[in-house]
Amino acid sequence: MKLKYSLLFALLGSFIFVKAQERTKDLEFYLNQAKISSPLLKDLENQSKAAGIDSLIAEATSKPQVTGTSSGLYAPIIKGYGYDEVLSNGQSLDALLNVNYDLLNKKRINNQLLSIKLQSDSIGYAAKISALDLNRSIADQYITAFASQEQVNFNREVLVLFRKEEELLKTLTRSNIYKQSEYLTFLVTLKQQELALNQAELQFKNDLATLNYLSGITDIASVQLNEPKLKSERLFIEKSFFGQKFELDSLRNENQKTAISLNYKPKLGLYANGGYSSSLVLQPYKNFGTSVGFTFSVPIYDGHQKKMQYNKLSLASATINNYRNFFSRQQQQQLNLISQQITQTDVLFVKINEQIRFSKGLIEVDAKLIHTGDLRVADFIIAINNYMSAQNLLRQSTINRLKLINQYNYWNR
Template sequence: MKPKYKYSLLLMLVCSMLLVKAQEPTKNLEFFLNRAKISSPVLKDLENQRKSAGIDSLIVRASAKPQVTGSSSGLYAPIIHGYGYDEVITNGQSLDALLNVNYDLLNKKRINNQLQGVKLQNDSIRYASQVSTFDLNRSIADQYILAFASQYQVDFNSEVVALLKKEEALLKTLTRSNIYKQSEYLTFLVTLQQQELSLQQAALQYKNDLANLNYLSGITDTTSVLLEEPKLKSDKLFFETSFFKRKFELDSLKNENQRSSIILNYQPKLGVYANGGYNSSLVLQPYTNFGASVGFTFSVPIYDGHQKKMQFNKLNLASETISNYRAFFVRQQSQQLNLISQQISQTDALFGKINEQIRFSKGLIEVDSKLMHTGDLRVADFVIAVNNYMSAQNLLRQTTINRLKLINQYNYWNR
């Protein structure tokens, strides 16, 4: 096949690849984050727990109202040949059907305490839901970065293969003209085949990384897509208003709520009740035994073996534990954020040198390509120039991906 036909075939192949790639749908990180939130069973579970806590609040409010119950009981105790229960106790038989109303007069503080407990439970569920969202966002972003890196590698390998194929066609012609040795052509051909294998491996890795991204996001579609470059920026530090500190605040508030509940349990309780209906021994004029009654109940704790003090001691220990965890977390968060911030700064400092190396490597390839066209360059020198360019590009890719991962970690902890 003549060189000009090979060039035409190569041009057609490149154009067809670009056309197929242009037709692929483009998706960004936000798309996968939204799909993951919609598909997450954990977030759905927490949302149902939050709704359940709302129902608990309604139940507590309902318990503060007068409680009305209906009750009925019947008794028959026969005496046979003088044997049986004492009629003075049993009356022989009895029947009652009553409507009872009970109301606790001193329940306002207890109800408020229970409502506060339900609110804290709801706040804890909201916190857990937000933390789960942060965790989900971090895992999706990490996998998206990996998939984007694989896509970047495929694009770069395609560029290198196209470059080498172009030079291979010319080198083959020059070899036939005895300008280059057959061994030099074969050396170049081996390099081309290696890069073609690398391209296939990169394509398989991208397919696998994209499949994992879809899996984490709850997407069953296996269609190939183009991923946009993730635009992640590190946020400003907010140590004083850290979101993760909210957990320790909620734990402290729960501790105080339990303390108030213990105090309320040792306060006097006063309730009133009323009932009405039918209550009869069925002995004398049972048709007249319809009536009603009212009464009250009162109780006050006097001694229980110092259980109140013991419960307070447990809460004091729990409070100390919360303070220790909070102090440890604040130190760890500060150290981690400072470390990641330093790593980001050090990574940013590399880009200037890497880009300069890429510019020189690419310029050397252009010069070597011209020299090779005239037979004034060894093929091995051109292969070395290509390898240097590839190493610089891979270093740029790895550095870019590492920076994105660091920013993702930084933004997760800097809440």
């Protein structure tokens, strides 16, 4: 029997532990859920696959193209009225197999394949930057929700302290050690703290709901958020991730320039066909045959359109360089500013922790004096408020630092 109850309690304990684990979520969980739920990332993934199919189509066009054609005609002449038989032959029947092959198309196909590859690279870059933006927004909202959760926990701890002292103060007031007005003042402060806790709980629910919304999570159950582990990656960037966009734009510009140049190259094609073609007038059973030929073309004059198209591409190239240089300066300024803010925040922590230590020590001393009736209740409330202010400043500074690190890591790519 004891063994039976032991197993039962063990299973119950395991169930409670698993449920507790399910209610605890970390930043990585929300980042993964957001990526899974994002329709934009799925769209870009499908676009990348489609670009791969475009490459196969382009390669297929470089091979000989075979088509089958058939046509029939009958133009009757009734009482001398009808089409001129010299033109219409009266009737005809064709059934041909045609083969066409462009001899000088290899460079054009290679340039087209390069264009598709650049398009695929652009889609890949768009997917990466979209994932990066998504990670930044999710991390920022996670930090906000975590801050709200910490505010709830702190307000709850302070409320426990208030309620503990309220019981003692009630007893001392009944013993005429403290005045009724002092007890009521303390009670009003306690009620305010209860309202502050309720407000903090509501804010946490709203921030958590926003986090779930951004991550594509429909579960509305309350969870416990783990502290986000973010570290600033202060590395020297030799080649910026964001600079890839301008590189791709430049490569596409060169690809278009090559395409224009190829359009002004000679074109040579071969064709052949075989089958049946007859007017059905003279020995139609002998009208089976074949034919071969070629086509050749070379541009001579088009009003200097080639030069004008090159000029447009030169302007586009200059625009790309202007945007690249401007963004490079802006990125470096952004990194320097955020780095400076992180350093200043780190310096602030020393002073805040010192203030918390003094405030906490004052509360401990005041709590002992309250027990003996040697301290005014108003002074005790002031000490608690000072402690709460210092803790709130520490928490806010911590959250600001996490958000700054999140921003820094985003731009430091």
